[in-house]
Amino acid sequence: MKERIIRKDWLIEYETLKNTVLERFGEETLRNLRTILSKLGTYHYNKNKYMLLGKEKLLYDFLIENSYNPYTVYRWALLENVPEEIRFQLKNKIISQKKAQAVYFERRHQTKQGVCDDIFRMGMQLLRSM
Numbered sequence: 001m002k003e004r005i006i007r008k009d010w011l012i013e014y015e016t017l018k019n020t021v022l023e024r025f026g027e028e029t030l031r032n033l034r035t036i037l038s039k040l041g042t043y044h045y046n047k048n049k050y051m052l053l054g055k056e057k058l059l060y061d062f063l064i065e066n067s068y069n070p071y072t073v074y075r076w077a078l079l080e081n082v083p084e085e086i087r088f089q090l091k092n093k094i095i096s097q098k099k100a101q102a103v104y105f106e107r108r109h110q111t112k113q114g115v116c117d118d119i120f121r122m123g124m125q126l127l128r129s130m
Contacts, residue, residue: 009091014076017068024062029055034077041071075101083107 022030029036040060043052052060063070075097079090082104089095095103110118 010076010079010097011087011091014073014080017073017076021059021062025055025059029059034074037070037074037077041074044070079104 018030018033021033036056036059039056040052040063043049043060060070063073079087079097079100082090082100086095086100086103090097090100
């Protein structure tokens, strides 16, 4: 019987990666990590577009050597900013990372009227269920 490969929680894995980047590349790289990871994720899938130089190239090589997909790490960096309730759903595997990013994007771009409409709809559903 094959053993199931159980991956660590993405938050723990991302925190470990950030600590390693801080030790190896310094605080400046850690501050700009999301921007650099954006470039690395794009580069990983479109290698003919441009060249990586300096710390970006070193970080890319480091990620590849340690079996990290640069685009996946970039998604983790984006998910670091999601609100706690979405992060809770992610931890409990209620929603996927892709769905969490979509929900966060919708909430970030929602207007006041949209929020009011959602609250009204939820209140009406609550009253109907009583």
